[in-house]
Amino acid sequence: MRRDLPLDKKSIHPLMGVDQIVVFDLETTGLRSAEDEITQIAAVRIGGWNMEIVDTFETYVNPGKPIPNRVRKLTGISDDDVKDAPTPSEALQAFSKFAQGAVLFGHDIYRFDFNFIKKHVSPQNEETEEYRFLDTMDIFTLMWPDFSRLHHGLDEIADRLGTGINRLKRHRADGDAMLLARIFHRIQTSPRLEGIAYNVPIHTGRLPKAPADVELN
Numbered sequence: 032m033r034r035d036l037p038l039d040k041k042s043i044h045p046l047m048g049v050d051q052i053v054v055f056d057l058e059t060t061g062l063r064s065a066e067d068e069i070t071q072i073a074a075v076r077i078g079g080w081n082m083e084i085v086d087t088f089e090t091y092v093n094p095g096k097p098i099p100n101r102v103r104k105l106t107g108i109s110d111d112d113v114k115d116a117p118t119p120s121e122a123l124q125a126f127s128k129f130a131q132g133a134v135l136f137g138h139d140i141y142r143f144d145f146n147f148i149k150k151h152v153s154p155q156n157e158e159t160e161e162y163r164f165l166d167t168m169d170i171f172t173l174m175w176p177d178f179s180r181l182h183h184g185l186d187e188i189a190d191r192l193g194t195g196i197n198r199l200k201r202h203r204a205d206g207d208a209m210l211l212a213r214i215f216h217r218i219q220t221s222p223r224l225e226g227i228a229y230n231v232p233i234h235t236g237r238l239p240k241a242p243a244d245v246e247l248n
Contacts (some may be wrong), residue, residue, distance in 0.1 A: 044228045045165060048219050051078040051085075051133040055126070056207040057144050058106050060094050064146035068094035069119045070108050072126050073204035075212045076133060082219060084212065088129040089205045091116035106202050120151045120239055127160060128241035134233070135164035136215055138185055138207075142168075145236045152237045159237040166234065167211075170218060173227040185210055192217040 043049050055074035061067035073089040091108070093116040103109055117125065137144055145164075152159050171178045171188065185207060194213040218224060 053133040127238035
C-alpha cells in the first residue's frame with residue numbers, strides 16, 4: 032500500500048515550498064478502520080512559492096451505518112448530514128480528482144487516514160492512482176526532540192507552532208484541514224526546516240481513480 036520513496040537530494044523536497052500541496056483530513060465513525068467508516072473529507076490546496084490557498088474541497092460521506100452518539104457530540108456531524116451524501120468510494124474519487132498533481136499532507140495519515148482509504152482502493156492498478164504524501168509525525172519527530180512524549184494532537188502541535196485555533200471548528204474535517212494548512216505554513220518558516228527537510232520521508236499511497244465525469248463539491 033505504501034512505501035518510502037528514495038529521494039534525490041538534488042531535487043527540491045515538497046516541504047521547501049515549490050510543489051502543489053493538498054492538505055486533508057477525514058472524520059470517521061470511530062478509530063478502527065476495519066469496522067468504522069468515513070463521514071467527512073475536507074482538503075485545502077496550497078501552492079506557489081508562498082504556498083497560498085488555491086482551492087478547497089469538502090464533502091460529507093455516507094458511512095452506511097449510524098454515527099455513534101459520542102462521535103456526533105464530538106464532531107457535530109449527524110445522520111441527517113450524511114444520509115444523502117456520496118458513498119466512501121464516490122467521495123474518495125472526487126477527492127482524488129481534486130488532489131491530482133499534488134503531494135498530500137496530513138496529521139498521522141500514515142497510520143490513520145490511509146487505513147480508511149485503502150479499504151476503497153481496488154487492487155487493479157488501472158482503477159487507482161498513486162499519490163505521494165507527507166506526514167506530520169515524521170516532520171515533528173525530527174523537529175522536536177521531545178516529540179515522542181507529546182500527545183501528538185493537533186491542538187498541542189498548533190500551540191507549539193503558535194498557529195491559533197480559536198476561530199476554527201475542531202474535530203470537523205474542514206476546520207482541521209484549514210488548521211493543517213496553517214501548520215504547513217509554520218513548518219515552512221521554521222529555522223529548522225532546511226536541516227530536516229531531506230530527512231522527512233515521502234510516502235506513497237493510492238486513491239480510487241476518478242471517472243472523467245465525477246463532480247467536485
